[in-house]
Amino acid sequence: MAELFGDRRRQLLRHLLRNKAGATVDQLAQALGVTRTAVRQHLAALTRDGLVAPGAERVTGGRPVRLHVLTEAGREVFPRRYSWFARLLVEAIAREHGASGLRTRLGRIAATVVAQLPEPVRAGASGHDKVEDLSTLMDQLGYDARKVRDVGGVPTIEADNCVFHALAMQNPAVCQFDLALMSSYTGNKVELHECMAKGGQVCRFRFLPRGAPSRDA
Numbered sequence: 001m002a003e004l005f006g007d008r009r010r011q012l013l014r015h016l017l018r019n020k021a022g023a024t025v026d027q028l029a030q031a032l033g034v035t036r037t038a039v040r041q042h043l044a045a046l047t048r049d050g051l052v053a054p055g056a057e058r059v060t061g062g063r064p065v066r067l068h069v070l071t072e073a074g075r076e077v078f079p080r081r082y083s084w085f086a087r088l089l090v091e092a093i094a095r096e097h098g099a100s101g102l103r104t105r106l107g108r109i110a111a112t113v114v115a116q117l118p119e120p121v122r123a124g125a126s127g128h129d130k131v132e133d134l135s136t137l138m139d140q141l142g143y144d145a146r147k148v149r150d151v152g153g154v155p156t157i158e159a160d161n162c163v164f165h166a167l168a169m170q171n172p173a174v175c176q177f178d179l180a181l182m183s184s185y186t187g188n189k190v191e192l193h194e195c196m197a198k199g200g201q202v203c204r205f206r207f208l209p210r211g212a213p214s215r216d217a
Contacts, residue, residue, distance in 0.1 A: 008032055009042050013051065013074060022055035022067030043068055051077060083166050090171050103176040110180035121185060130186040131155040131207050137185075155207040157182075168197035182207070
């Protein structure tokens with residue numbers, strides 16, 4: 001967060017994080033040690049960015065005053081160390097069941113995720129349409145993904161942001177989750193032809209009919 005905001009805005013967001021009901025301009029000015037005008041300028045910028053929103057009015061002895069609250073997007077500004085917890089889980093499964101057992105369990109988890117998607121796979125959709133839908137889903141999940149076509153005409157998805165990058169760098173078997181999820185979603189055989197965890201510029205996934213021979217990268 002330090003890289004995204006100046007000290008004052010970072011302090012303002014943290015104050016709202018700790019005061020869930022919200023805070024007034026006067027309260028924020030006192031907490032930050034700045035003028036009310038400066039607070040209003042910071043609030044205007046943070047509201048424009050969707051990180052802060054007007055809250056309820058607080059009744060006082062005089063005119064009601066407006067509270068300002070942190071939005072869901074504002075809460076996401078604060079880092080959460082999910083990768084640390086995920087790494088512990090992956091390592092525990094690998095120790096107990098071995099690399100093969102880890103891949104099997106990641107595949108089962110991926111199949112469960114697909115079955116529970118809020119927008120299930122479209123019935124009757126063609127293979128190319130499923131890949132297109134999958135690229136949209138992956139983009140929404142943060143992969144910065146898009147569907148492309150390689151030279152051989154094989155449906156291909158490229159992703160510029162692996163959401164498991166740090167974890168995959170430590171345990172490449174984690175990539176099995178992506179492959180299993182894509183295979184379960186599309187019904188295709190999925191091959192990883194370029195991987196950022198292995199020094200690639202993107203993660204490139206190619207979709208082949210099940211049983212088709214592998215193609216060279």
